[in-house]
Amino acid sequence: MRFFCLILALLSCGALLAESPRELEKGDFAWGIQLEPGTGSPLYQLPLPLAVYQGVSRADLGDLRLFNGKGHLLPHELSLPTLQLPGRERRQPVALFPLYGSREADLQLLSMRISRSNPAGSMSLEQHQIQRTRDEVLRGYLLQLWQGDQRPAIQRLQLHWPEPPQGFIQRLKLEQSDDLDQWRPVAVPAVMADLAYAGERLVKAEIQLNGQTQRFLRLTPAEGDMPLELTAIDAVMIDSSPPRPQEEAVIETIHRGEQAGEYLFEIPGPLPVNRMDLLPAEPNTLTRATLYSRATVDAPWVRRSQGTIYRLLLQGTPLEQTALSVGRVNDRYWRLLVDAAGGGLGEQKPLLRVSWIPHQLRFSARGEGPFLLAYGSVLAGPNLPGSLLSGFSQSEQQRLVSEQITAGQAFALAGPAALTPQRVYDWK
Structure with missing residues (x-):
C-alpha cells in the first residue's frame, strides 16, 4: 500500500513537471533563418521574410523566437507598419492650347504658330484665344x-471634359x-475613356507621368x-514620403466554387494583406467583383472589398x-465572386496577386552571433506586448537600431515534428 502511494506521488509530480513551463530551445522549432549583421549595433530591425509567414503555426506570430550563437533567447518585438497614407495632392492648371488645322497639316507648324520667345530667350506660349x-x-x-526655371515633379495629368x-x-x-x-515621345501608355457599364460610369481621365x-x-x-x-487639364503633384515597399505573391492554386462566378483560394500564411490584384486571363474582360475572407474553414464569410475589374486592350495599349x-x-x-451574368472572367481562371507590407522584426543583439530566427512550434505561446525602446526619443532610437542585417535561406530545425501537438495523458 505504501509502495502504491509512492508511485502515485511520483506520477503526480511527473505530471506537474511536464505541465510546468520551460524555456524554449532551438530544437522546439520547425524552421530557422540565420541572420548576419553588417554593423556592431545593439539592436537590429528587418522586414519579416515570407518564409516565416508560411512556417508559423499561430496567426498572431507567437511561435517566433530569436537566439544568439550560444542558443540563448534574445528579446524581440514585432510591429506592423501603418499603411501608407495618401500624400497631400497639389493641383495646378496647365496652359492648354488647342491645335487646329487640316488633317494633313504639320503638327510642328501648328505648335510654333502659338509660341513666342520671351526676354530670357526661352519659348513660351501666347495667351490669346485661338x-x-x-x-x-x-x-x-x-x-x-510650368513657367520659370524650377521644374516640378508632376505625377500625373488630370483631364476634364463635359459628359459626352x-x-x-x-x-x-x-x-x-x-x-x-x-520633340521626343513620352514612354507611358495614355488612354482617355468614358464608358457606361451596368449602370455605372467608367472614366479614364488620368495620364501618369511619374515626375x-x-x-x-x-x-x-x-x-x-x-x-x-477638353475643358481643362490639371497637373497633379504629391507631397508625401516615399511609399513603403510592398511584398507580393502570386496565388497559384485557385478552385472554382459551386456557384457560378465563384473562386476559392488560400494565401500562404497569416500575411497582413492590404491589396489584391485580380488579373483576368482573357483580354477585353470587364466585370464586377467582390472579395470575401475568413480565418478558419468553418467561419462565416466576411465581405472585404468590391469593385469593377477590367482589362481592355486598345490597339496594343492596355x-x-x-x-x-x-x-x-x-x-x-x-472567396472571389464575379458577376457571371455578363460572362464573368471567361473560361480561364484569373491570376491573383496579393500585396502586403510585412511586419518589422526588432531584436536585441545580445551575445555573439550568428543569430537565429526560429519559428513554427506548438510549444510557443503568444509574446507579451511591449517595446524594447520605450523611454528613448525618436532620434535615439534611430541611432540604436540598424537595418544592415542579411537574412539567409530558411532551413529545417526540428522540421514538421515541431508542429505536431504531443498527446498528454492525465495519469490521475
Whole structure:
C-alpha cells in the first residue's frame, strides 16, 4: 500500500513537471533563418521574410523566437507598419492650347504658330484665344506644364471634359519638348475613356507621368480625331514620403466554387494583406467583383472589398483596373465572386496577386552571433506586448537600431515534428 502511494506521488509530480513551463530551445522549432549583421549595433530591425509567414503555426506570430550563437533567447518585438497614407495632392492648371488645322497639316507648324520667345530667350506660349477656321479640325493640344526655371515633379495629368452623349475610348500619343523644336515621345501608355457599364460610369481621365517630363507636352490622338474637346487639364503633384515597399505573391492554386462566378483560394500564411490584384486571363474582360475572407474553414464569410475589374486592350495599349483594396486582413481563406451574368472572367481562371507590407522584426543583439530566427512550434505561446525602446526619443532610437542585417535561406530545425501537438495523458 505504501509502495502504491509512492508511485502515485511520483506520477503526480511527473505530471506537474511536464505541465510546468520551460524555456524554449532551438530544437522546439520547425524552421530557422540565420541572420548576419553588417554593423556592431545593439539592436537590429528587418522586414519579416515570407518564409516565416508560411512556417508559423499561430496567426498572431507567437511561435517566433530569436537566439544568439550560444542558443540563448534574445528579446524581440514585432510591429506592423501603418499603411501608407495618401500624400497631400497639389493641383495646378496647365496652359492648354488647342491645335487646329487640316488633317494633313504639320503638327510642328501648328505648335510654333502659338509660341513666342520671351526676354530670357526661352519659348513660351501666347495667351490669346485661338480660333479655328471652317475647314480646320481639332488635331490635339499643346500644354505648357510650368513657367520659370524650377521644374516640378508632376505625377500625373488630370483631364476634364463635359459628359459626352455617348461613350468613347481613345488612345493618345504624347510628345515632350523644352524648346518646341525637338520633340521626343513620352514612354507611358495614355488612354482617355468614358464608358457606361451596368449602370455605372467608367472614366479614364488620368495620364501618369511619374515626375519625368519636359516643359511642353503635345497630346494628340494616336489615330483618328479627338473624340471631344477638353475643358481643362490639371497637373497633379504629391507631397508625401516615399511609399513603403510592398511584398507580393502570386496565388497559384485557385478552385472554382459551386456557384457560378465563384473562386476559392488560400494565401500562404497569416500575411497582413492590404491589396489584391485580380488579373483576368482573357483580354477585353470587364466585370464586377467582390472579395470575401475568413480565418478558419468553418467561419462565416466576411465581405472585404468590391469593385469593377477590367482589362481592355486598345490597339496594343492596355487599359486596366485590377486592384481591390482590402484594408489589412490576415485571414487564410478567401472567396472571389464575379458577376457571371455578363460572362464573368471567361473560361480561364484569373491570376491573383496579393500585396502586403510585412511586419518589422526588432531584436536585441545580445551575445555573439550568428543569430537565429526560429519559428513554427506548438510549444510557443503568444509574446507579451511591449517595446524594447520605450523611454528613448525618436532620434535615439534611430541611432540604436540598424537595418544592415542579411537574412539567409530558411532551413529545417526540428522540421514538421515541431508542429505536431504531443498527446498528454492525465495519469490521475
